[in-house]
Amino acid sequence: xxxxxxxxxxxGGLLAALAALLVVAERRLVHYGTCTISINAGERVxxxxxxxxxxxxxxxxxxxIPSACGGKGxxxxxxxxxxxxxxxxxxxxxxxxxxxxxxxxxxxxCQLKVREDMELEIPEDLLNVQLYSxxxxxxxxxxxxxxxxxxxxxEPDAIEHRPGQYVQIQAPSPEGPVxxxxxxxxxxxxxxxxxxxxxxxxxxxxSTYLHRLEAGDAVTFxxxxxxxxxxxxxxxxxxxxxxxxxxxxxxxxxETLHDRWPDRACWLFFGCRTTADSFYxxxxxxxxxxxxxxxxxxxxxxxxPEDADWRGETGFIHLSVDKMLAPGVRRQAFLCxxxxxxEAVKRVLADKxxxxxxxxxxxxxxxxxxxxxxx
Amino acid sequence: xxxxxxxxxxxAAVFTNNILxxxxxxxxxxxxxxxxxxxxxxxxxxxxxxxTATTAxxxxxxxxxxxxGAPLCGADLTHLQFIVFIAVIAAFVQFVEMFIERFSPRLxxxxxxxxxxITVNCAILGASLFMVxxxxxxxxxxxxxxxxxxxxxxxxxxxxxxxKKMGYAxxxxxxxxxxxxxxxxxxxxxxxxxxxxxxxIQ
Numbered sequence: 001x002x003x004x005x006x007x008x009x010x011x012g013g014l015l016a017a018l019a020a021l022l023v024v025a026e027r028r029l030v031h032y033g034t035c036t037i038s039i040n041a042g043e044r045v046x047x048x049x050x051x052x053x054x055x056x057x058x059x060x061x062x063x064x065i066p067s068a069c070g071g072k073g074x075x076x077x078x079x080x081x082x083x084x085x086x087x088x089x090x091x092x093x094x095x096x097x098x099x100x101x102x103x104x105x106x107x108x109x110c111q112l113k114v115r116e117d118m119e120l121e122i123p124e125d126l127l128n129v130q131l132y133s134x135x136x137x138x139x140x141x142x143x144x145x146x147x148x149x150x151x152x153x154x155e156p157d158a159i160e161h162r163p164g165q166y167v168q169i170q171a172p173s174p175e176g177p178v179x180x181x182x183x184x185x186x187x188x189x190x191x192x193x194x195x196x197x198x199x200x201x202x203x204x205x206x207s208t209y210l211h212r213l214e215a216g217d218a219v220t221f222x223x224x225x226x227x228x229x230x231x232x233x234x235x236x237x238x239x240x241x242x243x244x245x246x247x248x249x250x251x252x253x254x255e256t257l258h259d260r261w262p263d264r265a266c267w268l269f270f271g272c273r274t275t276a277d278s279f280y281x282x283x284x285x286x287x288x289x290x291x292x293x294x295x296x297x298x299x300x301x302x303x304x305p306e307d308a309d310w311r312g313e314t315g316f317i318h319l320s321v322d323k324m325l326a327p328g329v330r331r332q333a334f335l336c337x338x339x340x341x342x343e344a345v346k347r348v349l350a351d352k353x354x355x356x357x358x359x360x361x362x363x364x365x366x367x368x369x370x371x372x373x374x375x
Numbered sequence: 376x377x378x379x380x381x382x383x384x385x386x387a388a389v390f391t392n393n394i395l396x397x398x399x400x401x402x403x404x405x406x407x408x409x410x411x412x413x414x415x416x417x418x419x420x421x422x423x424x425x426x427t428a429t430t431a432x433x434x435x436x437x438x439x440x441x442x443x444g445a446p447l448c449g450a451d452l453t454h455l456q457f458i459v460f461i462a463v464i465a466a467f468v469q470f471v472e473m474f475i476e477r478f479s480p481r482l483x484x485x486x487x488x489x490x491x492x493i494t495v496n497c498a499i500l501g502a503s504l505f506m507v508x509x510x511x512x513x514x515x516x517x518x519x520x521x522x523x524x525x526x527x528x529x530x531x532x533x534x535x536x537x538x539k540k541m542g543y544a545x546x547x548x549x550x551x552x553x554x555x556x557x558x559x560x561x562x563x564x565x566x567x568x569x570x571x572x573x574x575x576i577q
Binding site for chain 1: 451466
């Protein structure tokens with residue numbers, strides 16, 4: 001019996017001694033004093049305590065750099081340009097940096113530690129990003145695995161965003177909070193609310209959390225992020241192509257567009273497997289009756305026996321795009337969906353004479369070619 | 376307790392009882408980091424340093440606290456040796472990481488990323504356990520730890536050199552990658568058996 005007591009005491013004591021040693025060592029060694037971080041040639045200056053990662057330091061200074069992996073160095077979203085004071089590129093950053101980016105001093109903020117005075121370049125957009133607290137206004141089932149979640153903003157109580165931008169929702173996880181990107185689906189003329197379309201990903205941390213929310217629950221997010229820029233020229237035709245929950249940014253674009261330019265020409269293409277997976281069709285058909293220049297095309301890729309009375313298009317969505325659009329019109333296109341769909345639609349649009357820089361896309365953040373971090 | 380001198384134990388640990396090639400400990404990082412000679416040399420140096428220091432530390436803790444009738448605690452706590460050794464190794468590696476990050480950023484960049492790998496390297500724990508099983512004195516333990524580290528570094532350097540040469544070899548498809556690395560390790564181990572008669576420690 002005494003042996004057990006001794007074992008626990010000795011092991012506990014040893015661990016405590018080691019921990020104390022490490023804490024002392026950390027205090028003494030990992031101490032870099034106060035460092036100055038100058039952003040965009042002195043536009044904003046932060047006086048910070050060194051030793052933390054740059055991402056964490058900027059978060060503490062209320063500059064919210066997008067990051068989907070929570071600083072583990074696996075998403076590559078937190079890229080920013082370090083003009084001076086970053087040290088050499090770390091092996092953990094290499095997989096996410098193209099040679100050209102390395103030459104320009106682009107780094108991953110989550111890997112880099114602040115050890116000295118630094119000069120950074122951060123896109124203007126990101127300096128406007130704020131931390132929002134909100135409450136759930138309602139949750140509605142759109143399909144068997146997709147929900148519409150509407151958040152009412154509390155503090156600050158309004159958000160200014162461009163259609164197609166996204167927010168980063170904070171979701172709890174066993175290893176501390178994680179941040180996941182979701183596009184805003186409510187139009188910009190509703191500044192007090194942020195609406196999301198969330199598909200449940202089996203095992204997904206954030207989608208599981210969001211699907212369990214009920215009206216009245218509190219939610220925290222940062223935003224807005226994203227490179228989507230709607231053309232202000234009313235003569236430019238807008239083409240939106242969405243697959244599955246890529247509907248969210250597209251709904252935002254279409255509803256914003258017809259509030260501002262009621263007669264502007266716009267195509268909305270939506271691809272899904274069966275009628276059971278489609279949603280918002282009634283809503284857009286009503287909108288299309290009010291705005292005759294809006295054309296709505298839903299296509300089913302795998303219509304089953306229960307879709308026998310489907311009158312719309314069938315087949316993959318890029319085939320419908322190819323069939324419906326006349327070539328040679330000045331257009332701007334927004335694509336949201338799985339990478340395969342984006343690739344197929346991009347090829348069709350190139351054939352129709354749409355310039356590459358007029359095509360914005362979001363392939364759900366699949367590693368390398370994400371439209372979100374287009375620098 | 377054996378009477379072999381620390382120097383003999385050192386030589387034996389490098390050649391005849393090479394911890395990697397005769398005990399097959401520390402294989403995971405050996406296979407993963409033996410593509411380039413610089414990487415192998417960095418990891419080898421880190422392992423040598425950590426092995427030497429942790430065998431010395433663990434010897435002090437084992438004989439000062441754990442063993443029956445030890446000066447700090449009389450009870451026989453040898454059953455705690457595994458968990459205590461692991462904790463000491465982990466804490467030591469953390470400390471070293473902080474230390475070199477502060478004082479030599481250059482060394483940190485080339486070595487630092489390997490240090491967390493070393494925490495879970497079985498060769499490090501293996502050396503501490505051999506030291507206990509064979510009843511080494513302090514000097515013998517340090518000799519053994521240092522020798523085991525040098526031996527491990529030697530083995531991974533040999534492997535890295537061979538891997539480089541292998542780039543020009545036409546390895547049959549199914550053996551490419553880890554397959555041929557395992558076979559080469561086996562051949563290396565057999566070659567090291569040639570040293571076996573030289574000195575022996577058990």
